[in-house]
Amino acid sequence: MTGNQWGYGKEDGPSAWHRSYPVAKGSRQSPIDIIPEQAFHDNSLGPIIANYDHCTSINISNNGHSVVVEFVDSDNRSVIQGGPLDNPYRLKQFHFHWGGKGCDGSEHTVAGYSYASELHLVHWNAVKYKTFAEAATAPDGLAVLGIFLKTGDDHRWLHTITDALYMVKYKGSVTDFRGFNPKCLLPSSLHYWTYLGSLTTPPLHESVVWIVLKQPIVVSDKQMGKFRTLLFTGEEEEERIRMENNFRPPQPLQGRKVRSSN
Numbered sequence: 001m002t003g004n005q006w007g008y009g010k011e012d013g014p015s016a017w018h019r020s021y022p023v024a025k026g027s028r029q030s031p032i033d034i035i036p037e038q039a040f041h042d043n044s045l046g047p048i049i050a051n052y053d054h055c056t057s058i059n060i061s062n063n064g065h066s067v068v069v070e071f072v073d074s075d076n077r078s079v080i081q082g083g084p085l086d087n088p089y090r091l092k093q094f095h096f097h098w099g100g101k102g103c104d105g106s107e108h109t110v111a112g113y114s115y116a117s118e119l120h121l122v123h124w125n126a127v128k129y130k131t132f133a134e135a136a137t138a139p140d141g142l143a144v145l146g147i148f149l150k151t152g153d154d155h156r157w158l159h160t161i162t163d164a165l166y167m168v169k170y171k172g173s174v175t176d177f178r179g180f181n182p183k184c185l186l187p188s189s190l191h192y193w194t195y196l197g198s199l200t201t202p203p204l205h206e207s208v209v210w211i212v213l214k215q216p217i218v219v220s221d222k223q224m225g226k227f228r229t230l231l232f233t234g235e236e237e238e239e240r241i242r243m244e245n246n247f248r249p250p251q252p253l254q255g256r257k258v259r260s261s262n
């Protein structure tokens with residue numbers, strides 16, 4: 001696996017990442033299997049507060065690993081705070097991980113149970129660090145809000161995203177995507193599990209405070225199917241490889257504690 005040529009295939013997938021990214025075998029890797037009965041109820045854990053009302057989405061893109069919606073992060077217009085966080089963390093982007101047709105594709109699992117997909121809202125600690133890249137290598141640099149997706153009825157607001165996916169079919173494609181407020185993707189309950197972990201893709205930096213919501217959101221099979229029309233490959237490549245199963249399996253807990261909000 002040369003340079004940052006990593007993927008989710010047999011040769012370049014999660015089991016091979018350690019060759020270029022030795023931290024893959026580190027002591028605080030993500031995702032993990034969350035076992036609710038073994039989580040510690042911590043009454044000092046306050047509620048998560050997501051202030052997204054003044055967020056400014058910029059674009060939606062296919063980076064060859066997932067579909068990503070980026071936000072303006074030059075000020076504290078959209079932040080997450082509370083819960084395990086000592087200060088506000090700025091929203092930078094969100095993206096998804098999903099499975100193949102009829103298969104599950106969440107990254108975190110709950111007592112071995114996988115969901116159809118998992119949404120990650122990525123935030124960075126702009127109080128302590130000057131840039132996202134700097135924060136992404138610091139132990140308290142990032143906070144990722146993980147939200148499970150399960151299949152059922154249509155999700156009223158996910159259409160805004162799935163209707164735009166045809167414009168970013170190929171790796172490297174990007175298009176304007178303005179006025180999207182991700183608060184419409186939050187479930188009604190913000191109860192969560194939290195633990196210290198890492199990016200779930202290379203460079204796998206151990207810099208993430210994970211906040212995984214207990215309540216999934218519901219999306220339709222049809223909406224999930226639209227994610228699978230994306231390609232890992234670029235327009236100029238002759239191979240057309242469907243973007244699916246872009247998830248890392250659970251990693252060893254290595255003695256970490258998972259805490260639960262009440």
Ligand SMILES: NS(=O)(=O)c1ccc(C(=O)N2CCc3cc(O)c(O)cc3[C@@H]2c2ccccc2)cc1
Nearest residue numbers: 063065120122133136144198199200201202203208
């Ligand atoms: N799944 S996740 O843990 O929530 C996560 C979070 C952030 C990032 C992220 O922003 N990355 C890592 C992968 C990546 C791939 C690209 O093609 C790219 O242009 C940017 C990124 C960034 C990144 C790259 C280098 C250092 C830090 C982040 C990726 C995954």
Ligand SMILES: [Zn+2]
Nearest residue numbers: 095097120200
């Ligand atoms: Zn992710």
